[in-house]
Structure formats: structure tokens, C-alpha cells
Amino acid sequence: MSRTPTPFVSRASSDVFLPPVLPIVLDQPLHWLALGFKDFSKSPWLSTLHGLVLAIWGAAITWLAHDRFWLLAGSLSGFLVIAPVLATSLYAMSRAMERNEKVDFKLLVNTWTQWHVRLRNEPDSYWSLIRFGLLLALAATGWVITSSALITLFAPVPIHTPLDFVRHVVLNNKHFLFEIWLVLGGLMAAPVFASSVISMPLLLDRKVTVLQAVLTSWKVVVTHPLPMVFWAFLIMGFSLLGIFSLFLGLILIVPMLGHGSWHAYRQLVDVSSMEERMSGQGEC
Numbered sequence: 218m219s220r221t222p223t224p225f226v227s228r229a230s231s232d233v234f235l236p237p238v239l240p241i242v243l244d245q246p247l248h249w250l251a252l253g254f255k256d257f258s259k260s261p262w263l264s265t266l267h268g269l270v271l272a273i274w275g276a277a278i279t280w281l282a283h284d285r286f287w288l289l290a291g292s293l294s295g296f297l298v299i300a301p302v303l304a305t306s307l308y309a310m311s312r313a314m315e316r317n318e319k320v321d322f323k324l325l326v327n328t329w330t331q332w333h334v335r336l337r338n339e340p341d342s343y344w345s346l347i348r349f350g351l352l353l354a355l356a357a358t359g360w361v362i363t364s365s366a367l368i369t370l371f372a373p374v375p376i377h378t379p380l381d382f383v384r385h386v387v388l389n390n391k392h393f394l395f396e397i398w399l400v401l402g403g404l405m406a407a408p409v410f411a412s413s414v415i416s417m418p419l420l421l422d423r424k425v426t427v428l429q430a431v432l433t434s435w436k437v438v439v440t441h442p443l444p445m446v447f448w449a450f451l452i453m454g455f456s457l458l459g460i461f462s463l464f465l466g467l468i469l470i471v472p473m474l475g476h477g478s479w480h481a482y483r484q485l486v487d488v489s490s491m492e493e494r495m496s497g498q499g500e501c
Contacts, residue, residue: 233426233428233429233432234429234491235429235432235433235436236433236486236487236488236490236491237486237487238436238437238440238441238485238486238487239484239485239486239487241441241444241484241485242444243443243444243447244444244447245444245484246444246447246448246451246477246481247451248480248484249448249477249478249480249481249484250451250473250474250477252476252477252480253311253472253473253474253475253476253477253478253479253480254473254476254477255476256310256311256314256476256479256480257469257472257473257476259314259320260310260314260320263310263320263321263322263325264307264310264472264475264476265468265469265472266325267303267304267306267307267471267472267475268467268468268469268470268471268472269468271300271303271467271471272459272464272465272467272468272471273464274296275293275296275460275464275467276463276464278292278293278296279293279464283378284377284378285377286368286376286377286378286379286381286382287364287365287368287369287376288361288365289379290364290365290368290382291360291361291362291363291364291365292361293460294357294360294361294364294402295357295358295360295361296357297453297456298353298356298357298360298406298409299350299353299354299357300456300471300474301353301413301414301416301417301478302349302350302353302354302417304417304471304474304475304478305328305329305417305421306324306325306328306329307471307472307475307476307478307479308417308418308421308422308475308478308479308482309324309325309328309421310324310325310476311475311476311479311480312418312421312422312479315483348427349413349416349417349420349427349430349431352412352427353409353413356405356409359405360402360405360406363401363405364398364401364402367394367397367398367401368382368386368394368398371392371394371397372385372386372394373385373386373389373391373392373394386398410438410449411434411435411438411445412431412434412435413431413434414434414437414438414445414448414449414478414481415430415433415434415437415478415481415482415485415486416430416431416433416434417430418478418479418481418482418483419433419434419482419486419488421494422482422488422493422494423488423491423492423493423494424491424492424493424494425491433486437485437486441485448481452474455470455473455474456470456474458470459471
């Protein structure tokens with residue numbers, strides 16, 4: 218007697234639970250910034266430390282690549298792509314404040330160094346964090362290569378400094394290299410933003426897979442396209458302001474955006490039914 222074959226059902230399509238998206242208003246991103254600044258004011262020194270580290274990092278990139286604009290432009294752009302990972306300990310600080318836990322230097326150290334504990338107690342969650350970080354690093358590397366190739370191969374003259382770029386690319390009416398560069402950058406940045414806008418805070422806070430985190434992030438963007446575009450422009454605008462202020466502005470802007478991103482995550486999705494991840498203090 219022959220048996221009817223059981224149809225294959227993909228676990229990725231049938232078992233992936235996505236938390237519900239909460240309603241927000243168009244100007245909600247301004248409220249996230251205000252809450253981010255409030256968290257900053259609660260722990261200014263530790264928050265400023267993040268901004269200082271990233272400002273020094275950005276200045277080092279500029280110093281090392283000051284005469285190789287193709288590398289400078291790609292590296293700084295890639296730097297923005299992986300920013301959600303770099304802000305992980307800022308999310309941990311805001312999470313601890315929300316839970317009335319102690320916020321100190323030990324929390325920051327544990328956030329970055331207790332991977333062996335996570336690997337032992339939460340192996341699936343550990344690899345989710347690593348995989349997502351690698352995906353963002355891959356996206357950043359892809360943009361560095363694309364940007365570098367575009368500027369090197371198609372610029373009318375060799376571009377060595379930012380002034381060369383402005384003079385021969387931005388202000389050049391005979392070529393459309395700058396417009397192409399912006400369009401390609403936007404095409405690469407848009408899906409990265411949609412995939413990461415709440416993914417890293419979600420991965421830090423709850424025991425979810427990379428697929429769950431990325432699909433939830435996309436669900437948020439599709440549900441609230443205008444507020445999320447507004448949020449993206451705020452992030453980009455403040456980031457550029459920090460960079461063009463010789464990176465000094467990043468000292469305050471980075472913690473404000475990092476803390477604000479945590480509150481964006483908390484106000485965008487209802488994760489009450491999802492299992493919590495251990496805190497930075499090593500407890501669930």
C-alpha cells in the first residue's frame with residue numbers, strides 16, 4: 218500500500234514568529250531623539266565614551282586615507298553601515314536603565330566580552346548576533362569596493378582629496394558620476410537600513426534568530442514607511458553633521474542616536490511574548 222507523500226513545509230516560512238508592530242505618528246522619531254538625549258543625561262560619561270571612541274576611529278580613517286579619497290569615501294560610508302553593531306553597548310545601557318539595573322563600566326565590558334557565557338547558555342542566540350554583525354560587515358565591504366571602483370575608474374581625473382572630489386565630480390556638469398554614486402549608495406543603503414533599523418536592539422534584547430530580526434525590521438519599515446524615512450534622514454543628517462564637524466560632533470551625536478535607536482525599537486514592536494535574553498550583568 219503506497220503512502221501519500223507528506224508535503225515539505227519550510228520552517229523558515231511556517232515557524233518564524235514576527236512580533237506585532239505598534240502604531241506610531243509621523244514625528245515619533247523626534248520623540249526617540251528626546252528619549253535618547255534623556256538616557257544620555259542619565260549616564261553622560263559612559264555615553265560620551267562611545268562617541269569619543271567612534272570620533273577617534275573616524276579621525277584615524279581620515280588621517281590614514283586623506284590622500285586616497287576613493288578609500289576615504291568608501292570607508293566612512295561603510296563606517297555608517299556597521300554603526301548599529303558599534304552601538305550595541307549603548308542599547309545595553311538603555312535596556313539596563315529601562316529595567317532599573319545598574320549602569321556602569323562593567324556593563325559595557327560584559328556586553329562586549331561575555332560571548333563565552335552566551336555561547337554556553339544561549340548558543341543559538343550567540344550565533345545570531347555574530348551572523349548579523351558579519352552580514353553588516355559584508356555590506357560595508359561591498360560598498361567600499363563599489364565606491365572605490367566607481368571613483369577610480371570613472372572620475373575624469375585622478376581623485377586624491379575631498380577637494381578634488383568636489384571640484385571634479387560634484388561640480389562637474391559634463392559627467393553624472395556624482396549622481397550615479399549617490400544613487401548606488403542609496404540603493405545599497407536602503408535595504409541595509411530596512412534590515413537593521415531595529416534588528417540589533419532586538420537581537421540584544423530577545424532570543425531571536427537573524428531571520429526573525431531582519432524580517433521584523435522590514436515589517437516595521439513597510440508598516441510605517443514615512444516615519445522610518447524620516448528617522449533615516451535624521452540619522453544621516455546628524456551623522457554627516459558629526460563627520461563634517463571634524464568628528465567632534467560625533468562625541469555627542471553617537472550616544473544620542475544609539476540610545477534613541479533603542480527607544481525606536483521599544484516603541485515600534487511589541488516583544489512581550491518573546492523570551493528575554495540575558496542582561497549585561499549575566500542574568501536573564
